[in-house]
Each structure stands twice: as structure tokens, then as C-alpha cells.
Amino acid sequence: MNKTVLITGSSSGIGKAAARYFAEKGWNVAATMRTPSKETELAGLPNVRLFRLDVMDADSIRQAITDARTAFGGIDVIVNNAGYGAVGVFEAATPEQIQRQFDTNVFGVMNVIREILPYFREKRDGTIINVTSMGGLITFPIYSVYHGTKWAVEGFSEALSFELRPFNIRVKNIEPGAIKTDFYERSMDLFRKDGLTDYDEYIRVTYANSQKAGADAPGPEVVAKKIFQAANDRSFRLRYPAGGQSPMLLALRRMVPLSWFHGIVRSVVEKGFRPAV
Ligand SMILES: NC(=O)c1ccc[n+]([C@@H]2O[C@H](COP(=O)([O-])OP(=O)(O)OC[C@H]3O[C@@H](n4cnc5c(N)ncnc54)[C@H](OP(=O)(O)O)[C@@H]3O)[C@@H](O)[C@H]2O)c1
DSSP, X not given: OOOEEEESSTTSHHHHHHHHHHHHTTOEEEEEESOGGGOOTGGGSTXXXXXEXXXXXXXXXXXXXXXXXXXXXXXXXXXXXXXXXXESOGGGOOHHHHHHHHIIIIIHHHHHHHHHHHHHHHHTOEEEEEEOOGGGTSOOTTOHHHHHHHHHHHHHHHHHHHHHGGGTEEEEEEEEOSOOSGGGTTTOEEOOOTTOOTTHHHXXXXXXXXXXXXXXXXXXXXXXXXXXXXXXXXXXXXXXXXXXXHHHHHHHHHHSOHHHHHHHHHHHHTTXXXXXX
């Protein structure tokens, strides 16, 4: 029987590329998203079904899992991909922006895992794949809140993997580098605070350099392949750096002292910045 994957945030970018790739490889795909009525491409694929799922709405998660199990006879792998970047200097972020970032990127992941666990535990099998980021293990300027969420999911997943292993449930983190998707455009939430101008030059430089990394980055297919590899990997390996500069940067981070690594990050992301004082 074909295996089944349920993917969150399948309307664009990495989630959509993963849905397409799993389907090409013969898997059943429960492609979940906030607004399935807008999706045309995936809806036409034979072994793909669309379900509404907002990671901040527990009822929608429960319903999507139930419907996917009914449609395909079970779920083997769940991919927590939905997420976005809230970006800018911390001082300009509103509490609401920070809350929504954690609600989506952290509590959203926990919400989905909470709903799938009884089923995976009962059948003593299942794979949970979280799309975190290389930014869950290293950091860059103007992404402090986003990094907070991705570091949270890295720590959470690592600890969770201990308690789920006895039930043959694998936890796997995919850590993409910069990938060209809507992440850098439509999905991004930018912090702005009227009257706060001291950071302007720093934001101008670091934002331009990080946007350039996104523009020059590979497409989401490279991450889709890595998710597929992790889904088929029956080992308990936790981490999968994926695409862009992620494998190289994460290896470098392990090899050199943190202060050296930060010097390298600053030389790239703060390139062109001249402090006023
Ligand atoms: N692109 C990168 O450079 C990069 C690097 C490392 C990690 N990542 C991670 O990769 C994941 C996918 O991002 P992407 O690059 O593919 O960006 P994207 O094209 O903007 O896709 C983000 C997806 O998340 C969905 N989403 C947002 N909030 C949601 C919610 N409350 N419930 C359900 N779905 C929600 C969006 O749905 P709507 O269409 O409804 O907005 C969209 O489908 C994210 O977790 C991101 O942090 C991206």
C-alpha cells in the first residue's frame, strides 16, 4: 500500500514543492493549507487531496488528520512546514507580532504533534518531520524573534525524540539554508516603530544583505528532496541540513569558536555598515 504524508503550509514554497515531490514518488499526499479553495495546481494531481488546516486552530488540525486518515487509510509521516519570518530589530517588534510568530512557528508545531501523537503511539510507528531552519542552530542580525522560534523547535524536538523513541516514533528536523520562496516577500512580517530611527542604517544594510541571500538562493525543490529522504529514513537521525549554505555553515559552526563564527556572520550580513558613533 502507498505511504501517506500530511504536510502543513502546502500552499507555497517548500510545502508545495514537497507535496509535488512526494506525489511524483507515488506517495499519497494530504496537502494541508489555510485556504484550499485558492489552490489549483496540487488539486489536479491524482494522489493528492487538499485539506484545510491552520496550525493555530486545533479543530482544523483534528479535522484534517481525521479526513486524511479516512481518505488514505492512515498517515505515516507528518511534515510541520507552516511558518514565516517576523523580521527587524527587536525594539521595533510589537508584543502582538512576537506572539503571532511564536503561535505559528512554535505552538503551531506543538499543536499538530499533540493531535497526531495518540494515533502514532497506538500504532507504534510514525515519523514527525519539522522544517526548522539552519537559523535554529545559528543566528543572524534582525532575525532575533524568528531565531527564538526556530531554536525553540530545535530544542523541543531533540528532547521529544527521547520520549517517542520507545514507541518507534521518529522525530526529524530539516534545516534549510536560504531558499527562494515567498518567505522573503509575501509571507514576511516586518517590524516598524514610528520615531525609532537609530537603527535605520543597520536595518538598511542587514536587510539588503539578507534579502540578497534569499534572491540568490536555490528553489524549494532541494528541501523537498531532503524531506523525502528523511521520510524514508527509518533511523533515529534527528538533523538534516538542507540546501543553500546550510550544510557548510552548520559544519563551520561546529568547527570554530563561536566568536570566530560571529565574525564571519558580521563580515557577510553587516557588510557595508558604518556605525554612526
Ligand atoms: N525560505 C527560506 O529561506 C527558509 C529557510 C529556512 C527555513 N524556512 C522555513 O520553511 C518553512 C516554509 O517556508 P517557505 O520558505 O516555503 O515560505 P512560504 O512560501 O512563505 O510558505 C509558508 C507557508 O506557511 C503557511 N502558513 C503560515 N501561517 C500558517 C498557519 N497559521 N497555518 C497554516 N499554514 C500557515 C503559508 O500559508 P498561506 O499561503 O496561507 O500564507 C505558506 O503555505 C517555514 O517554516 C520557514 O520558516 C524557510
